[in-house]
Amino acid sequence: MTAAQHTNTTEIVSDPDVPLVRITREFDAPHERVFRAHTDPELVVQWLGPRRLVMTVEHFDCRTGGSYRYLHADDEGNQFGFYGCFHEVRPAELIVQTFTFDGAPDGVALEKLVFEDLGNGRTRLTGTSLVDSFADRDAFVASGMEDGVREGYERLDELLAGAGG
């Protein structure tokens, strides 16, 4: 990891017109590698979420029509489950998936991740998360998810800078 990598900032914006959050982040790695870090569960567990949580995959079949379920555990034994299905996976370009947290079983988000080749071995990742009410969107943003997203992407920087990614 170099100091330069942490100059890639994570931008998190709530859309003014629709109940959607847009997260934009650049990475110092080719889009094929950033994409693979999202689709290979052995890589995903190394960076997704904040450092204090340990991620365990129950299943993670990242292809069009596949699905996933994973757990995040803290060191006090609390577990948080998340699941969804993969609507579409276009290699090195796009992932469209659904997302539910076990703790809010009637809530569901539609997520799109767009991987953009910026050239010179750099990638812009744009993720959007759409729900059906502004109140739910604002509660999600207020829940402190921003810190987890930023820290996860710093862990992803480190993975991409090493041999693992």
Next chain:
Amino acid sequence: MTAAQHTNTTEIVSDPDVPLVRITREFDAPHERVFRAHTDPELVVQWLGPRRLVMTVEHFDCRTGGSYRYLHADDEGNQFGFYGCFHEVRPAELIVQTFTFDGAPDGVALEKLVFEDLGNGRTRLTGTSLVDSFADRDAFVASGMEDGVREGYERLDELLAGAGG
């Protein structure tokens, strides 16, 4: 089919606050049977969509984490493909799924179908379809989908009134 069944009207409303369409319809059948007509592909092909189109299922695995793909064909040989994944399926209660039409491959809707037991062998079905822009939602409504939805539910009335459902 009795005349009474066609007094069940289909209400289609565009939400004023979020880019969502809400479709409400009652059926003269128990919610378990209305649900099954949505999950068993041998039943789905008998009612989903307008009468002039023939539906063919490529796959239809209606369970949490499953997926589907089907075609609608007209008598001039035109085919229209649709696909998505099943985020969650709760028997006789709820289906949450995604939906894309091949003709608009970058568009995706998040759909929820809620099956409500009204007692006396009657069911209220409430379906919502959420997209990420009001322009796309309004184009979907303006596309003439209302006629197809209404005619499909009349076919479902007929299926439920017979032995097939």
